[in-house]
Structures are given as structure tokens and as C-alpha cells.
Amino acid sequence: MNMPKYKTLQQVQEAIRAGGESCEGVVQYYLSRIEATRRLNAYVEVYAEEALERARRLDARYREDAGSVGRLFGMVLSHKDVICYKDHGVTAGSKILEGFTSLFSATAVERLLAEDAIIIGRVNCDEFAMGSSNETSVYGPTRNAADPDRVPGGSSGGSAVAVQADTCLASLGSDTGGSVRQPAAFCGVVGFKPTYGRISRYGLLAYGSSFDQIGTLAHSVEDTALLLEIMAGPDDFDSTASRKVPPAYSQLLHFDKKAKVAYFNTALEHPSLDENIRTACQALIGRLRDDGHVVEGIDFEYLDYIIPAYYVLTTAEASTNLSRYDGIRYGYRSSNATDLISTYKKSRAEGFGAEAKRRIMLGAFVLSAGYYDAYYSKAQKVRRLIKDKTDEAFREYDFILMPAAPGAAWKLGDKMDDPVAMYLADIFTVQANMAGIPAISLPIGQDDNGLPIGIQFMAPKFEEAKLLAFGKALLSRQ
Amino acid sequence: MRYDKYETVIGLEIHAQLSTRSKAFCGDDASFGGAPNTQVSPISLGHPGTLPRLNEKQVEYAVRLGLALGSEISLYSAFDRKNYFYADLPKGYQVTQDRAPICVGGSLTIRVGEEEKSIRIHHIHMEEDAGKSMHDTEEPYSRIDLNRAGVPLLEIVSEPDLRSAEEVDAYMSAMRQLLRYLDISDGNMEQGSMRCDCNVSVRLKGSEKLGERCEIKNLNSMRYARRAIAYEVKRQVDVIESGGRVEQQTLNFDPATGVTAPLRDKEDAHDYRYFPEPDLPPVALTPEYVEKVKQSLPALPWELYQRFQEEYGLPEYDAGLLTQEQPTAFFFMALCEHTPNFKAASNLIINKVVPYCNEMGMGIADFPVGHDQLAAFIQLIDEGKVAAAAAYQHIFPVLAAEPARAPLEIAQSLNLIQTSDENLLEKLVDEALSNNPEEVERYRNGKKGLMGFFMGEVMKASKGKADPKVASKLLREKLG
Numbered sequence: 018m019n020m021p022k023y024k025t026l027q028q029v030q031e032a033i034r035a036g037g038e039s040c041e042g043v044v045q046y047y048l049s050r051i052e053a054t055r056r057l058n059a060y061v062e063v064y065a066e067e068a069l070e071r072a073r074r075l076d077a078r079y080r081e082d083a084g085s086v087g088r089l090f091g092m093v094l095s096h097k098d099v100i101c102y103k104d105h106g107v108t109a110g111s112k113i114l115e116g117f118t119s120l121f122s123a124t125a126v127e128r129l130l131a132e133d134a135i136i137i138g139r140v141n142c143d144e145f146a147m148g149s150s151n152e153t154s155v156y157g158p159t160r161n162a163a164d165p166d167r168v169p170g171g172s173s174g175g176s177a178v179a180v181q182a183d184t185c186l187a188s189l190g191s192d193t194g195g196s197v198r199q200p201a202a203f204c205g206v207v208g209f210k211p212t213y214g215r216i217s218r219y220g221l222l223a224y225g226s227s228f229d230q231i232g233t234l235a236h237s238v239e240d241t242a243l244l245l246e247i248m249a250g251p252d253d254f255d256s257t258a259s260r261k262v263p264p265a266y267s268q269l270l271h272f273d274k275k276a277k278v279a280y281f282n283t284a285l286e287h288p289s290l291d292e293n294i295r296t297a298c299q300a301l302i303g304r305l306r307d308d309g310h311v312v313e314g315i316d317f318e319y320l321d322y323i324i325p326a327y328y329v330l331t332t333a334e335a336s337t338n339l340s341r342y343d344g345i346r347y348g349y350r351s352s353n354a355t356d357l358i359s360t361y362k363k364s365r366a367e368g369f370g371a372e373a374k375r376r377i378m379l380g381a382f383v384l385s386a387g388y389y390d391a392y393y394s395k396a397q398k399v400r401r402l403i404k405d406k407t408d409e410a411f412r413e414y415d416f417i418l419m420p421a422a423p424g425a426a427w428k429l430g431d432k433m434d435d436p437v438a439m440y441l442a443d444i445f446t447v448q449a450n451m452a453g454i455p456a457i458s459l460p461i462g463q464d465d466n467g468l469p470i471g472i473q474f475m476a477p478k479f480e481e482a483k484l485l486a487f488g489k490a491l492l493s494r495q
Numbered sequence: 496m497r498y499d500k501y502e503t504v505i506g507l508e509i510h511a512q513l514s515t516r517s518k519a520f521c522g523d524d525a526s527f528g529g530a531p532n533t534q535v536s537p538i539s540l541g542h543p544g545t546l547p548r549l550n551e552k553q554v555e556y557a558v559r560l561g562l563a564l565g566s567e568i569s570l571y572s573a574f575d576r577k578n579y580f581y582a583d584l585p586k587g588y589q590v591t592q593d594r595a596p597i598c599v600g601g602s603l604t605i606r607v608g609e610e611e612k613s614i615r616i617h618h619i620h621m622e623e624d625a626g627k628s629m630h631d632t633e634e635p636y637s638r639i640d641l642n643r644a645g646v647p648l649l650e651i652v653s654e655p656d657l658r659s660a661e662e663v664d665a666y667m668s669a670m671r672q673l674l675r676y677l678d679i680s681d682g683n684m685e686q687g688s689m690r691c692d693c694n695v696s697v698r699l700k701g702s703e704k705l706g707e708r709c710e711i712k713n714l715n716s717m718r719y720a721r722r723a724i725a726y727e728v729k730r731q732v733d734v735i736e737s738g739g740r741v742e743q744q745t746l747n748f749d750p751a752t753g754v755t756a757p758l759r760d761k762e763d764a765h766d767y768r769y770f771p772e773p774d775l776p777p778v779a780l781t782p783e784y785v786e787k788v789k790q791s792l793p794a795l796p797w798e799l800y801q802r803f804q805e806e807y808g809l810p811e812y813d814a815g816l817l818t819q820e821q822p823t824a825f826f827f828m829a830l831c832e833h834t835p836n837f838k839a840a841s842n843l844i845i846n847k848v849v850p851y852c853n854e855m856g857m858g859i860a861d862f863p864v865g866h867d868q869l870a871a872f873i874q875l876i877d878e879g880k881v882a883a884a885a886a887y888q889h890i891f892p893v894l895a896a897e898p899a900r901a902p903l904e905i906a907q908s909l910n911l912i913q914t915s916d917e918n919l920l921e922k923l924v925d926e927a928l929s930n931n932p933e934e935v936e937r938y939r940n941g942k943k944g945l946m947g948f949f950m951g952e953v954m955k956a957s958k959g960k961a962d963p964k965v966a967s968k969l970l971r972e973k974l975g
Contacts, residue, residue, distance in 0.1 A: 100544075101543070101544040107543060107544070109543070114543065117543070119542070119543070119544065120537050120542060121537055121542075121544075123544060218546060219544065219545070219546050220544040221544055222543045222544050223544070223546075223774075225773075226773035226774050227773035253548060254546060254548060255546050255548075256546065256547070256548050256549060256774065256775050256776055257546075257773075257774060257775075257776060333770060334773055336578075336768075337576050337578050337587065337588050337768070337770070339587075340578060340580065340586065340587020340588055341541040341543070341585060341586045341587050342543075343580060343587060345582050345639075346540060346541070346585060347542070356635070357582055357637075361580055381768060384578075384768035384769075384770050385766050385768055386766045386768075389768075389770070393770060
């Protein structure tokens with residue numbers, strides 16, 4: 018695998034400042050990379066001309082007055098196919114949104130553009146972000162650049178590969194149960210999910226509304242922090258966005274104290290955990306201790322309840338979030354429909370893929386009369402319990418260490434016939450979404466097959482600054 | 496009559512469209528009457544990635560109504576999604592309050608004839624309206640207008656305390672009046688800003704147990720509601736009397752045939768899969784907020800009804816009429832600031848001002864004549880300068896058309912000033928008596944009711960200008 022040309026925005030900006038590089042040059046480079054890596058199927062649409070034109074305009078402005086450009090000058094981004102960019106397509110990897118163009122930009126996208134980021138294209142993902150392997154997309158699977166016969170993880174697989182394959186500097190993903198962190202681990206990049214409500218969800222196509230959060234995939238923690246700093250903050254268009262004014266994360270990346278880190282014994286002893294990853298975790302724990310941090314195993318007896326509760330709650334929310342895709346006002350409408358009811362039935366039957374249908378059915382079931390209490394209410398109680406238990410752990414520890422996934426990237430098609438096995442791939446990432454806390458997946462090495470391994474750290478709500486600083490310290494020690 | 500054995504039990508769900516400027520969960524214009532699909536945005540169209548945000552006015556209006564009805568205001572209430580598919584429901588669910596409504600309990604007093612009755616409120620909750628579907632205009636297509644999609648509604652659910660169509664009518668009228676007083680809804684049934692579903696059941700008189708109820712949907716006028724209830728009560732009694740059982744079902748009333756009929760089974764068998772709306776945090780209110788809203792409440796219709804009788808000494812009838820619409824009541828009170836004759840003010844408003852405004856299609860607040868001018872008008876009559884009938888008939892129209900002219904000046908220019916000149920009047924009285932010797936004879940023989948006749952004669956002769964007090968004094972003297 019080739020090393021990325023630029024690992025941070027700072028490198029890009031320094032190259033431009035030194036002369037010999039320009040925004041246009043950076044975009045040209047990434048466009049050539051996109052061309053060279055076509056077979057990975059990371060991109061759904063490339064905005065080549067538009068990105069070049071924007072780059073040229075920015076270059077001209079920079080030449081005129083270097084101080085007039087935004088903080089993301091030189092930042093070339095891609096966005097997951099579930100994040101709205103005005104006048105650009107957004108289809109959630111689904112046929113049901115065939116040909117749909119968004120009339121507005123997500124709040125996060127607007128803020129990035131306002132700081133002069135360049136968006137180079139829209140990347141592949143699992144249909145409506147439902148999947149852990151990027152195989153449920155109507156555009157076909159995205160392939161892992163480390164081994165194109167393997168999955169990149171999901172659902173932000175396109176984003177992970179776009180960064181991994183050096184086709185952009187960073188990518189916007191979304192994380193409902195690990196959809197940023199797990200593919201980041203599979204592809205050897207930094208994947209970050211902020212606290213629920215830290216970044217506005219306005220313009221993010223909803224899957225599980227009380228879990229969804231926009232996240233980033235990047236090469237570095239520095240870029241992760243800067244992107245977060247720019248996207249985060251209150252938004253009138255999202256009532257669930259936090260009103261807390263975010264700190265300047267990019268200025269707070271210095272971690273100089275000794276951390277108290279917990280890990281769950283049940284996680285590291287989990288039967289599903291791959292031996293390579295267990296070893297990598299233990300090695301990391303050893304290094305952390307060598308550095309003077311306190312790392313302790315604690316009991317957490319709810320690990321095995323997380324996935325079932327998560328799938329009850331997210332599918333419930335998904336089943337109604339996806340009701341608007343009905344073939345009436347936009348998107349795909351079956352040409353076989355004859356009346357209102359058959360328009361619904363045929364458009365949705367033909368428009369949604371198998372996994373989306375499975376989750377809609379599951380969600381409709383757990384919300385239906387007579388089952389609500391047995392499933393939905395109970396799962397909510399489990400969520401509350403997991404939140405409480407997680408908060409309790411944070412009363413004593415700064416971070417919780419977890420594998421990002423039980424194993425490394427698997428072969429394409431391996432888990433497509435076993436949805437439960439696929440769901441269990443999220444076992445270590447879902448907790449952060451259940452509890453609404455920030456979490457980061459850091460690339461810490463490779464397994465015996467040369468596949469990337471990621472390790473995850475979680476922090477208390479709104480402790481992104483501490484988490485990112487710790488992450489940076491850890492990566493720079495590698 | 497076998498129907499007499501039965502008592503009718505009715506509960507009402509009133510949907511009141513709020514008169515907020517923007518919609519419940521986005522900034523779209525919420526007003527009525529725009530060209531179809533012009534008051535929409537990605538949010539009200541349910542476009543991918545959009546989210547709701549709560550219109551705080553909606554909350555304030557709900558609290559206003561709750562306070563006026565004596566409800567308990569929930570300091571914590573929450574939204575839910577009600578899931579169903581329909582072409583005029585862009586998101587595939589309606590945002591409503593199922594589990595934790597904003598107002599609980601309360602009551603509204605209604606008057607039917609001489610009787611007063613308190614109707615209990617079960618709860619009031621906030622929700623959003625759906626769009627409008629127009630069928631039958633271009634079969635087989637339906638036209639959808641999403642201007643209404645997302646307009647804020649309050650659903651006011653009563654206890655089953657109503658016993659007749661008359662009570663339903665009175666309840667709906669009283670609720671409409673209250674909504675208008677609170678300035679939170681125009682209560683216009685024709686435009687659909689107030690709609691109602693009726694839960695009707697019957698039971699043998701004296702029975703404590705409620706009968707099986709049927710819900711009649713979407714009654715969009717009081718007349719339809721009356722007819723639908725009358726039909727439904729008869730139908731249910733007939734079912735029971737013929738040995739059958741009333742089945743709980745949802746009915747549709749067809750105004751063309753006057754008949755209620757079940758909605759199709761499929762529509763009836765809805766499982767709405769209510770669950771907490773994850774996109775909206777719960778609504779948390781402080782006691783201070785509720786207190787502030789309470790302080791801002793206007794005088795309520797029943798308070799004014801009471802006050803008009805007690806403080807202004809009006810008869811019930813006048814008080815009822817004047818308080819029907821808040822602007823009329825306010826107009827009355829403002830006029831009473833300028834005149835001591837409250838009853839005359841009431842008469843003038845009821846008999847002249849309101850009919851004039853109705854005819855001109857204007858609100859009473861826009862009536863062009865100032866309160867001081869109207870007070871002067873009343874004074875003209877009270878001081879005996881102009882006869883009441885002449886003033887109403889001749890001066891009022893001129894005053895309404897030329898509001899700047901002084902009523903006295905109008906009276907003078909129309910030559911309507913009454914005369915109390917005894918010499919002149921004596922002459923007219925004498926003429927009236929000498930022209931009618933037979934009547935004089937009969938009067939003197941005890942037919943005292945003829946006084947009115949003589950007064951009329953004098954008035955006629957004076958072209959209405961005779962001061963009735965002086966004229967009647969003279970007549971009495973002359974007739975002995």
C-alpha cells in the first residue's frame with residue numbers, strides 16, 4: 018500500500034505556502050488517485066470539474082491575499098452518500114432515492130465550506146448506513162485497499178477507503194453503531210464519532226435518530242480535531258444538537274498527564290475476539306502502563322445485551338425514519354403501480370434492498386401493538402442501564418479502551434448470509450452510541466495477514482478534547 | 496317511544512388549528528388560502544435529512560388554552576410519532592403527543608337554554624396537521640396540497656359528558672368562542688381550522704355503564720355534527736332494540752345522504768406504532784413560564800358574561816350577545832367609558848353597530864365612529880333632544896357614513912331636534928283631541944290604552960320631534 022502524499026492539512030498548507038503546490042494541484046492529485054483506484058468502488062460520484070474550479074478560485078484568492086482564505090484551505094474532503102450537499106445527489110446507497118438531489122446542505126457541510134474546504138465527491142456506503150461491510154449498497158460493495166477481496170467495513174466503508182487509498186485528505190461519515198470506527202479500523206485510518214448532539218444532524222439522512230452522529234475519517238488526529246472544531250456547535254435546525262459552545266479542539270491536543278484507563282474484562286475475554294486483536298490490545302495496554310498510565314480491567318456484565326438492545330431500538334427508529342421514502346414526492350416510484358397502495362408497496366419493495374427491508378420489518382414489529390413493551394420498552398431500559406453503567410465507569414476512569422471490532426476485515430460475501438454474525442461485528446462500537454459518548458478508533462498496527470487493526474477509546478460526554486489529545490499522544494508514540 | 500328509554504353519551508375530540516405565523520416544526524408560512532404547495536420547504540415536504548424544530552408559539556398557545564380551561568399544565572411533556580402512510584403525510588408519520596400531553600384535565604361550562612353544565616376535559620395535546628387531499632376532481636388522480644402539512648393543531652379531548660346534539664353544539668360554540676378570545680385559533684369550521692370527531696354511544700337511562708361507542712370522523716360543521724349524532728343515536732338504539740349489539744367502529748358521516756357508514760376495514764385496523772419522537776427533546780416548562788402566560792390571559796368570555804350582568808347591570812340576554820365575540824365585548828366596555836347609560840350602549844351595539852359591521856363585512860374594531868361620538872349619540876336620546884327611533888333610523892346611518900360629524904349637528908341638519916315648546920305642543924295636542932272625538936270619549940270611559948294612540952297622533956303631527964314627556968303630560972292634563 019502506498020503512503021499518503023499528505024497526512025495532515027498542515028502538510029498541505031505548508032506545501033502550498035512553500036510554493037510548488039496549490040489547491041488545484043492537490044485536487045488534481047486526488048482526482049488521479051480516484052482514477053487509479055476505481056476498482057475499489059469508493060466513490061458514487063466525483064465532482065471533478067467543480068472541485069477543480071473551486072480549487073482554482075481559492076488559489077486565486079490565496080495569491081491575492083494569503084490571509085483571506087479559510088482555515089480549511091487545502092482540505093479536500095469526500096462525503097458519505099447520506100450527507101446532504103446542496104444541488105448534489107444524495108441516495109443513501111439506495112435505489113429508492115434514485116436520482117434525488119438535495120435542496121440544501123447539511124449544517125456540517127455548510128460550516129466546512131464556509132472555511133474553504135473542497136468537496137471532491139460522494140462516497141459509497143451501506144444502504145441507509147445499515148451494514149457493517151459496505152455490501153448492502155445499490156452501487157455494489159466498496160473494496161478494502163489493503164486487500165481488495167476484503168470488505169472495508171461499514172457502513173462508512175466508502176469514506177474509510179477514500180482516505181485509506183489517498184483519494185482525499187479526510188471524509189465525512191456517519192456513525193450509528195460504529196459505522197465510522199469499525200471501517201476506520203478495517204482500513205487503518207483514524208475514525209472519530211463525537212458525543213451525540215455535538216455536530217448537528219441536520220442534513221444527515223436519518224437511520225437511528227437517537228444514535229446517529231456525523232463523524233470523520235482521516236489520517237491524523239490533528240485533522241480530526243480541526244474538522245470537529247469547525248462542524249461542532251449549536252444549530253437551530255437540530256433540536257437535539259447541544260447548545261454547548263465547543264472548545265477549540267485543534268488547540269487542545271496536548272496531553273501531559275497520566276490517564277486512568279479501564280478496559281472490560283468481558284471484552285478482552287470475549288469468545289468472538291480475534292487472537293491477533295487480543296494480543297494487540299494487550300500489547301497496547303502494556304505500553305500504556307510503561308508510559309505511566311493506569312490501565313485496569315473492570316467488570317461490565319452487559320456487553321452481550323448491547324447488540325440486541327441496539328438492534329431493537331435502531332430498527333424501531335429506522336422503520337419510521339424510512340417511511341418518507343414512499344414513491345410519492347421524490348425518489349424511486351415503481352412504474353408498475355396502479356393506485357396509492359400499490360405505489361407504496363411496489364416502490365418500496367423494488368426500491369429498498371434486503372437489509373433495509375429486514376430492519377424496517379424488525380422495527381415495525383418491535384413497535385407494534387402487543388410487542389412494544391416486550392421489546393421496545395425493554396430495550397430502552399437496557400439502554401438506560403448501559404448508559405448508567407458507562408457513566409459509573411467514567412467516575413473513576415478517564416477513558417475506556419476497547420477493540421474497535423472483534424476481527425479484521427473479512428472476505429467479501431463472507432457474512433452476507435448471516436445477518437446476526439454481521440450485527441455482532443458492532444459489539445464493541447455500539448456502546449458509545451447507546452451512551453451517546455465520544456469514541457475514537459486509532460490504527461495501531463496489522464495482523465498476521467497484514468490487515469489493519471484498530472483500537473478504540475471512549476470518553477465521557479463532551480470530553481472530546483481530552484480524548485483527541487490522548488489519541489494524538491498515543492499515535493505519535495507508535 | 497322506545498328512544499326515550501335511552502340516554503345519549505358523547506365525547507368530543509376537537510382539532511383546533513392554531514393561528515401561529517409559522518408551522519409547528521419549521522418556519523413555513525402557516526396561513527390559510529395560499530396557492531397549493533407554495534407554503535412548503537424541504538422540512539415540511541419531509542425531504543431526506545430534515546429535522547423538526549418546535550415552534551414555541553405552539554407551546555404558549557397550548558398553555559393559554561389549558562390555563563383558560565383550568566387544566567393542569569404539564570411541566571414535562573413529550574412528542575411521539577404516529578405512523579401511517581398517506582399521500583398527504585410527507586414523513587409517513589405525524590408528530591403528536593401520545594403519552595405525555597401538555598395539558599391534563601380541566602372543564603368548560605356550557606349553557607343550553609336555562610341550564611348550565613360543566614363539561615370535563617380529558618387532556619389537550621399538541622400535534623401537526625397533515626396536508627390536504629382532493630379526490631374526485633380528476634379521477635383517478637388525487638390532488639395533494641401540502642400547505643397545511645405541519646400546521647400546528649391542538650387536540651382537545653373531552654370526557655364523555657355530553658348528552659345531546661344540543662349540548663355538543665353548545666360545547667363546540669363555547670370552545671370556538673374561547674379559542675377566539677384567546678386569539679390562538681380562528682375556529683373557522685368552513686376553512687377547516689376547527690374540526691371534530693364525535694364518540695357516540697347510547698345506554699338505558701339510569702345505567703352507569705357506558706355503551707359501546709362509535710367514532711364519527713371529521714365533522715366539519717356544527718350542522719353536520721348535529722345531523723350525524725341524531726342519525727347515529729337512532730341507529731344504535733335500533734340495533735339494540737332489535738336484539739343486536741353495537742360494534743365499536745370508526746364511522747364516516749356523509750352529509751349528502753345524512754348517513755354514517757364504517758370506514759373501510761383496512762383504515763380502521765391501523766396500528767399506529769406510537770413511539771417517542773427522537774428528533775425532539777421533551778418540552779420542559781418552568782412554573783415561572785406558566786405564571787407568565789397566565790398573567791397574559793385576556794378576560795375570558797364567561798368572566799365578561801358575569802361582569803356585564805353584575806357591574807354593568809345588563810340582562811343575561813344582552814350579556815350573552817355582547818360576549819359572543821371578544822371584539823364586541825371590548826367595544827362595549829370601551830363605549831361604557833364614555834357613557835353612563837350602559838343599557839343604551841348595549842342596545843346601540845346589538846341593534847345598530849353589529850348589524851352595520853356585518854353588512855359592511857368589517858370587524859367591529861374597524862367600525863369608523865369613535866366611542867365619544869357614539870356616547871354623544873346616546874346622550875342626544877337621553878336628553879330628550881331626539882326621539883330614540885328617529886336617532887336610530889336617521890342619525891345613525893349618517894354618522895356611520897360621516898363619522899366626523901357631531902351627532903347633534905346631524906340631528907339639527909335633519910331637523911330632528913325634539914320640541915318641548917309647550918305652546919306648540921299644546922296646539923298639536925288640542926288638534927289631536929279635536930280630530931278624534933270618539934277616541935276621546937272612549938278614553939274617558941276607561942279605555943286608557945288609547946293614550947298610545949294619541950301620542951302617535953301628536954308625534955305624527957310634529958314629524959317625530961315632539962318631546963314625548965311633555966306631550967304625554969299635556970295629553971294627560973287635557974284628557975283629565
